Amino acid sequence: MELQIKQRGEFQYVDEGTGPVLLLLHGLFGALSNWHDVVSEFRQDYRVIIPLLPIYEMPLTQAGVPGLVKYVETFVHTMGLSEACTVLGNSLGGHVGLEYTLRNPGRVARLVLTGSSGLFEDGMGGSFPKRGNYGYVQERVAYTFYDPAVATRELVDEVFNVTNSNAKCLRIISIARSAQRHNIGKELSKIAVPTLLVWGLNDTITPPLVAHDFNRLIRNSELRFLDHCGHAPMMERPREFNVLLRQFLQRTALVAVS
Secondary structure, three states, X not given: OOXXXXXXXXXXXXXXXXXXXXXXXXXXXXXXXXXXXXXXXXXXXXXXXXXXXXXXXXXXXXXXXXXXXXXXXXHHHHOOOOOOEEEEEEOHHHHHHHHHHHHOHHHEEEEEEEOOOOOOOOHHHOOOOOXXXXXXXXXXXXXXXXXXXXXXXXXXXXXXXXXXOHHHHHHHHHHHHHHHHOOOHHHHHHOOOOEEEEEEOOXXXXXXXXXXXXXXXXXXXXXXXXXXXXXXHHHHOHHHHHHHHHHHHHHHHHHHHO
């Protein structure tokens, strides 16, 4: 299944299926395709929406976590999503999802985080992207996964093309530094919605200890680890990720009804 990108005003997004809304947020080097298997699995029972975050185009003065949260708020309003939705975020997308939930508690029914920043992350393996160095980019993309083979040539080319632009690199650096500054550990106790944490046991960017900290600080959270898996479980272990997600959605739906 090829994801169809739609446009409404300034927003580009995927909108598949009908039912309760799953709002998916990708990471700093992520793309709509990162969620391909989630869309394929859940579009029969849910309305799956993925906004394309303007990471590489937003004004430099807004290039940070607060700017991205504002973008998501405006997107939700523009799309007329009046009912509380389930927010899923990977990496930076998880961080944005957390901030969005804190600012809009009535608009979020459930939260799913996987490899989320917000407490700690070893961004790009400890350094910022080097412009024009394909080998370096290839190494850093592979660092995201437990199995380097997941870092396909197509994926590496996509990241390389981004980091080969001065304007885009400036925004990447600005957003990455913003994410590192915006530690929200002291705010996490305010999150009351059911929260699922799905973490790669071999995540080197937001290591398992980070997942345990999220689990400890978010009171209504549950933590599940996937072995032989890095920073993007929905890409590297899609079947197992989808099983955990479906179980969580069904279990929390029953709680909400009762």
